[in-house]
Amino acid sequence: MPVTDCxxxxxxxxxxxxxxxxxxxxxxTCSASCPNAEFMDITPRQMWRMxxxxxxxxxxxxxxxxxxxxxxxxxxxxxxxxxxTRAMGELKQIGARLKLxxxxxxxxxxxxxxxxxxxxxxxxxxxxxxxxxxxxxNPMAPLxxxxxGISLLKKGKIKPExxxxxxxxxxxxxxxxxxxxxx
Amino acid sequence: xxxxLYYPGCSLKGTAKEYDIxxxxxxxxxxxxxxxxxxxxxxxATAAQAVDSGIGLALGARNLALAEKNSRPDPxxxxxxxxxxxxxxxxxxxxxxxxxxxDKAKREGINQVLSKENLSVxxxxxxxxxxxxxxxxxxxxxxxxFSNPLEGIKVAPxxxxxxxxxxxxxxxxxxxxxxxxxxxxAGAQVLDWDMGAQCCGASNATTxxxxxxxxxxxxxxxxxxxxxxxxxxxxxxxxxxxxxDKAHPVPVLYLPQFLGLAMGIARDRLGLELNxxxxxxxxxx
Ligand code: SF4
Ligand code: SF4
Numbered sequence: 001m002p003v004t005d006c007x008x009x010x011x012x013x014x015x016x017x018x019x020x021x022x023x024x025x026x027x028x029t030c031s032a033s034c035p036n037a038e039f040m041d042i043t044p045r046q047m048w049r050m051x052x053x054x055x056x057x058x059x060x061x062x063x064x065x066x067x068x069x070x071x072x073x074x075x076x077x078x079x080x081x082x083x084x085t086r087a088m089g090e091l092k093q094i095g096a097r098l099k100l101x102x103x104x105x106x107x108x109x110x111x112x113x114x115x116x117x118x119x120x121x122x123x124x125x126x127x128x129x130x131x132x133x134x135x136x137x138n139p140m141a142p143l144x145x146x147x148x149g150i151s152l153l154k155k156g157k158i159k160p161e162x163x164x165x166x167x168x169x170x171x172x173x174x175x176x177x178x179x180x181x182x183x
Numbered sequence: 184x185x186x187x188l189y190y191p192g193c194s195l196k197g198t199a200k201e202y203d204i205x206x207x208x209x210x211x212x213x214x215x216x217x218x219x220x221x222x223x224x225x226x227x228a229t230a231a232q233a234v235d236s237g238i239g240l241a242l243g244a245r246n247l248a249l250a251e252k253n254s255r256p257d258p259x260x261x262x263x264x265x266x267x268x269x270x271x272x273x274x275x276x277x278x279x280x281x282x283x284x285x286d287k288a289k290r291e292g293i294n295q296v297l298s299k300e301n302l303s304v305x306x307x308x309x310x311x312x313x314x315x316x317x318x319x320x321x322x323x324x325x326x327x328x329f330s331n332p333l334e335g336i337k338v339a340p341x342x343x344x345x346x347x348x349x350x351x352x353x354x355x356x357x358x359x360x361x362x363x364x365x366x367x368x369a370g371a372q373v374l375d376w377d378m379g380a381q382c383c384g385a386s387n388a389t390t391x392x393x394x395x396x397x398x399x400x401x402x403x404x405x406x407x408x409x410x411x412x413x414x415x416x417x418x419x420x421x422x423x424x425x426x427x428d429k430a431h432p433v434p435v436l437y438l439p440q441f442l443g444l445a446m447g448i449a450r451d452r453l454g455l456e457l458n459x460x461x462x463x464x465x466x467x468x
Contacts, residue, residue, distance in 0.1 A: 035382045039394050067394060070232065071382035072348035076356055085349070089232035096234060106233065106390040113230035114238065121224040123193040155457050157198045170224060170242075176296040177241045 009182075013094050014056065020087045021048040023080045030074035030084055040064035044074055044084065047091070060098065065091040066106055121169035125158045185320060186216035188250050188265045188308070192272035192417075193225050199269070199417035201454030202437045206268050206313060208452045209439035212328075213321060217266065220250050226275035228386075243279025244293045247310075248302035268313040270345040270416035277310045277350055312346045314415045314438070315353040318361040323368040330447035332370025336465055338441070339374040339409035339433070340366060341402065343419040344382050356380060362413065362438065369445035374409040378402045383422040396426045403430035410434075411465060413441045424459045434460040441465075 024045075031043035042050070042062045050059040059065075068088040075085045096107040116128045129149070152158045187210075195203035210217055223246050231239030247265075254262040267273040283290045284306045294303045321327075340362035347356035354361040359380050363373050381402060388395030399422050406412050411434045414420050423435045436458065443453040444465060450456065 035398055036387070036394060039391075039397075067387065067391065069382050069385040069387045069394075069398075071344040071385070073344075073382070075349045076351075083349075086232070086236075089236060092233040093235065106386070109386070109390050110230040110233045113228065114234050117225040117227070117230075117242070122196065123225055123228075125197050151459055152198055155459075157200055157457065172299055173241055173245065173296060174238060176299065177235075177237045180292055180296065181235075181237045 010094055010097060013090055013097075014051070017051050017087050017090045017094075020090070021051055021082055021084070024048045024052065024082060025080060027079060029077050029079060033073040033077050034068075035071060035073065036067040036069055039067050044088075048084075048087075051087075059091075060095065065095065068092070118170050118174050119164050119168035124161055125152075127161065127163055184210075184213050184215040186218060186256075186263055187311075187316065188254060188263045189217035189219045190223055190226075190246060190250070190265055190267045190272060190276065191219065192223075192267070192269040193228075194269055194417040194421075198421060201440065201457040202268055202417055202420070204452070204454035204457075205437055205439040205443055208448050209443050209446075210266075212443070212446055212448060218253065218256065218263070220246065220265075221253060222249055226272040228271050228275070231275070239275065240279055240282060240289070241293060241296055243275050244283060244304050245297060245300075245302065246276060247279060247283075247306065247308065248297055248304040250308055251305060252302065254308055262308055264309040264311050264316070266311055266313060266316055268415070269418075270312065270343055271418060273310065273312040274345040274350070280306050280308075280310055281350075312353075312415070314342075314346055314361055317365060317438070317442075318353055321365075323364045327368060327446070329369055329445045331445055333441075333445050333465055334370045336371040336410045337374050337408065338366050338371050339376055339406040339412045340379050341406075341412045341414045341419060341423070341435075342379050343414065343416045344380070344385075346415060347380055362415075365438070365442060366413065369442055371441075371445070374406065376405050376409075378405045383416075383419040385418055385422075388422045388426065395422065396429060399423055399426045400430040403427060403433055406433045407431040411436050411441070413438050427460070432460070434458070434465075436465075 026045060026049060028045045031037055031045040034044055037043055042064050047059055047065060065088055070085055072085050075083055078084055112128055113123065116123055191203050207217060225242060226246060227239040227242040231242060250265050265276065267276060283293060283304060297303055342359045347354060347359055366373050382398055383402065384395030384398040388399065402423060412423060413436050415438050420435050420437060440453045440455060
């Protein structure tokens, strides 16, 4: 998939990432520092090379960038001082917008998380997890989280609440930002 | 001790209640006042960065603006610092502060957005992690009231990622030691290990359990010679406490819970019964 075939806003985001990693010298410090590298089929260093050489087809055929847990080791150690964790964040945003399907679970989770914040201002965990399970369309999914959920409920750390209606506490803020971003 | 503006963040009001409870108890015992920021909202956690960085910045900016609004309860005195116990919240607020300070156009854009709520942000307050405040504003050598020293207890200090990186403020992110002095002041020993600054998997534990559990397992197995792990991040604490079945089980306490125990603060004022590693027993002395 050449960049030029992507919608304009995606091209702009890709250009942003390209600018962020422009001075990469391919030393591999980022890959060597990444705690999640062994779960990745392409390493962070390879990702930056693919960004710089317009091989988004290769980059987005992999879900490596979705493995990033934002630990900031790469950012701390990159000898060129590149903001690599942020660049990973941008790749996650592009992946989600392209609906690539290679990071469905985290895309869904993060999107629902922000919806939750838009509605209430703060996170309501029970509703968030409920919507996450519904969205995954996997009736067995909640089971693997059930023991944790039950202990949290027992301890009164989470409480079921009725889902809210209406525009939501931060709706104006979200709308104003998206308006500025031209989304 | 000084007073601080307090930003608890969502998890301290929910799944990490015991962190909120114990921070408040410890800071009060140390003589500090915490003024919770009025009407604060979520900082965006790791979600904003993965969905929409503009929203992430706006969420951070809104909270900074609210903090600035009540930062000078006494106009004669210096504005207060913002105390943030959650590492993810700390990083988000600090990043927003950093970006808005650096980029005037961004700040103008955000202030336009915030003006609907009659808010604006100037970025003059200090955003500080709990560990920063405890390690720099408290003199641990000066006979603090440790009525219940935790002698014979070996502690694995676990820092996690986002209070140390990418902003290096109060400790060395490659080899952090800011908790050592406090743990020793409490009468306990520090485990010599190199997992203190490693990553717990963050939200991978929810969305990619195999990846998350692998990292948690490594940390727990390396802490097997310790009586407990002490941490300063609700995400780390939850991940380490939740996935203990496939690794060496170790109780995981929040730093203020641990220090509070040594200071003789009652268990319920430290929220210890809320930890998932039930009945954390650490008896000293
Ligand atoms: S550490 Fe920096 S310079 Fe080295 S490969 Fe990674 S991005 Fe490039
Ligand atoms: S921030 Fe992401 S990519 Fe960088 S080292 Fe950590 S997990 Fe790897």
